[in-house]
Amino acid sequence: MAAKKSPDPYRFEISLSVLNHLGRNLYRNFVTVLGEAISNSWDANAKNVWIEIDRENSSFSIKDDGDGMDSGDFQGKFLKIGYSKRKSGGSKSSTGRPYIGAKGIGKLALLSCAKRVSVFSKTGGTDYVGGVIDNAGLDGAILGDRSTEEYPLEQLDFSLISELREGHRKGTIIYFEGTNDQLKNSDAYIKKLLALSFKFSLLDEEFTIHVSGDPVTVDDLKPLSDATQFLWSVNGYTDAYIDGLNNLELPVSEVTTPLDIKGFVASVKKPANLKITGTDERATIDLFVNGRLREKNIIRHIPSQRIVESYIYGQIHFDTLDREGTDPFTSSREGIVEDDEKFRSLMDYLKRDLLTKIIDEWDKFRLEVKDEGDDDNTRKSKRDRKAQALVSEAKKDFQPDDDAPTKDIVEEWLTEMQADAEFNTSAYVDCFLSENLVRKYIGHKNLSPIDGIQKEIVKFKEREEKTKQAANISFPIRQISLDLSYLDMDALAFTAEGSKNTNTQSLWGDAIGFKPVRNAVGHTGRLTNVAKNHLNTTFENIKARVRTLLSN
Incomplete structure (x- = not known):
């Protein structure tokens, strides 16, 4: 009995649908697509990449002056999905540039942003080689589950690059027709994104990216x-x-x-x-x-x-x-x-x-x-930070215009006053809150100012009335025109505590020690370091006594 003839060797067959899985649908960002082309140009030792955009005809091109490809390179390297330069050429190009490309699938990104993609390439001693990838035809081939061997590329239309090929001794031109929405962005927009993605990180000062004639x-x-x-x-x-x-x-x-x-x-x-x-x-x-x-x-x-x-x-x-x-x-x-x-x-x-x-x-x-x-x-502390921020913002209202002859000296004055302004701002808030809280406490307890203090109230009212008349002001200034609003902390403390006992610790005793520095702050005075320390220490006592008063 004759021996049965063995079948032909089995082999892998790649469906065109793998192009979608590997990359054609993975790239959504237009700059990423441009980045793949720019990376290929870098790996090909190009010194320039020119991106030309024709929004009226929904097309654009990417041209470089790199090494270019001959027929064997185009078929055996560019069209070979998964081909990696590193396997045959190490990790660097012939001029010593580190390769950016690795897997050999980045080129598929070029198919993701246009209906038709034409690739023209030439070395220094060859004519242009290449082909056209029509995404509509490719989609049909994928639906028909055709293999890569069953999908030949279309022939090139050289009229597309009639101007681009002028003076182009070697390198690659990729022409995109029927682009998606990416071209709605301005050239300035594209340049900025390319600058973020490439320009101020490139390794070679001679490598330049151009968009519509302008370098990035x-x-x-x-x-x-x-x-x-x-x-x-x-x-x-x-x-x-x-x-x-x-x-x-x-x-x-x-x-x-x-x-x-x-x-x-x-x-x-x-x-x-x-x-x-x-x-x-x-x-x-x-x-x-x-x-x-x-x-x-x-x-x-x-x-x-x-x-x-x-x-x-x-x-x-x-x-x-x-x-x-x-x-x-x-x-x-x-x-x-x-x-x-x-x-x-x-x-x-x-x-x-x-x-x-x-x-x-x-x-x-x-x-x-x-x-x-x-x-x-x-x-x-947070309160010191807020005081600093408030003063920093307020300073801007007093800075002269840039062309004012006094600009430098006024800025020097403002800078010199900043620390004191921050301290006084924080101190004034403490004054305001502590004194008004004691007023609230006195009102809540229905306490009346003692006779000696009443005379001070009358004096303050008369003085305020005279200054209002001089300023021709007839409207009320204070929200509440109660007698208490005319009292400072020592008078308020006396009213709240009902005595001026100097033999025991009291709010009134601290208010007396606090008054001279408090008045300096209230009149925008700039304090010495000793006065600042005194105010801080006394204020801690006052705040503690106010808290005790309010808790009763």
């Missing part, structure tokens, strides 16, 4: 940099963006760590300053790997619920997170796998060391420049 630069984030108040530099990090922070109010705080990271954290004057003008985006503390944004707002993993989180932004560069044999990035390439060992070590450091330091120093720095800090920090 740190100036696209000028409103953010102008509003930056304090800066923490991690392991000596610096770049063009940091060099342009001209409005820092205190020297840079240097942070060192053995962890293989670098970067910076900065804080702005007001939380609203974190909003990127003209966009829906806010600056956050972001994680970069080899110059590319890999996860936004990494401190969301370790929220502290402290007010400083509303003021800070920055970049942490952790290039060794991208390492051979491990893929720490999520499928969408827009985040990090949270249980990655190195990522966990970064989160531990941020929570245990860096954020703890920043939370404390931010409060200290804010108090130094007379701004509101963190009320939960015990460095300064």
Whole structure:
């Protein structure tokens, strides 16, 4: 009996539907799509990437001057889903750039934002090669459960790039037709988001991104940099963006760590300053790997619920997170796998060391420049913080215009008076509350001023009436025109306690000792340090006696 013929070798067959699962539907952010193209250009040793937008025809293009592809590269590398440059070329490009791409599926992002995508590419010694991917046709092929071998790309239409190819010696041009809603955003908007995602973190000063002819630069984030108040530099990090922070109010705080990271954290004057003008985006503390944004707002993993989180932004560069044999990035390439060992070590450091330091120093720095800090920090009492904030705001009403010749000297005066103003503000509140509470107590007990005090009341009323007449005021000044409203603390204490016994501790005795300094505060006098200490000590006695009085 003849031996049965063995069947052909079995083999994997990939359905086109895998393109959806791997990436075509994973990328929702337009800047992320642009980022994939820019990353490919970086890996191809490009020095420039030009993004041209034609909103009238719902199309745009991305062109670079990189190495480009020949026919073999286009078929065997670009169209090979899962092809990784790292497997054949190590971790760096031929010019020494660290590769950003890893899995070989990021190119699928290019299919997510347009109906038709045309890829044109050439090396220095070849003509253009490439093809057209029509998403409608691709959807039909997926519905028909066709394999990748059964879906040939369409031929290129060179009229699409008649202008773009002028002077284009080598590199790649990708043309997008029938785009989605992404192009409704202005060029300025796109430049700002690209600046956040790339420009002020790139590793090569010669690499430039252009949008409609204008380079993306740190100036696209000028409103953010102008509003930056304090800066923490991690392991000596610096770049063009940091060099342009001209409005820092205190020297840079240097942070060192053995962890293989670098970067910076900065804080702005007001939380609203974190909003990127003209966009829906806010600056956050972001994680970069080899110059590319890999996860936004990494401190969301370790929220502290402290007010400083509303003021800070920055970049942490952790290039060794991208390492051979491990893929720490999520499928969408827009985040990090949270249980990655190195990522966990970064989160531990941020929570245990860096954020703890920043939370404390931010409060200290804010108090130094007379701004509101963190009320939960015990460095300064809440009432002292509020007094400082009130005085700081009030000072603005007295500052001359920027072009006034007296601007500098008046600001110097205001700064010199700040501490005294804060003290008197807090002291006056104590005066107001303690004296009015004693008035309330006397009224509640139906106590009447003693005869000697009544004469003082008459005198105060007559004096006030004369000053009103001189000012031509006929309306009431005091909410309550009772006799008690004309008494100061020593007279109020006498009325409340009914005696002036100097042999025992009493509210009246403390009020007598308190009166000269209290009057100086009431008449906006600036106190000596000895007088401030005396007022603080006496006030503690007065408040304790008022509390005792009210408890009866």
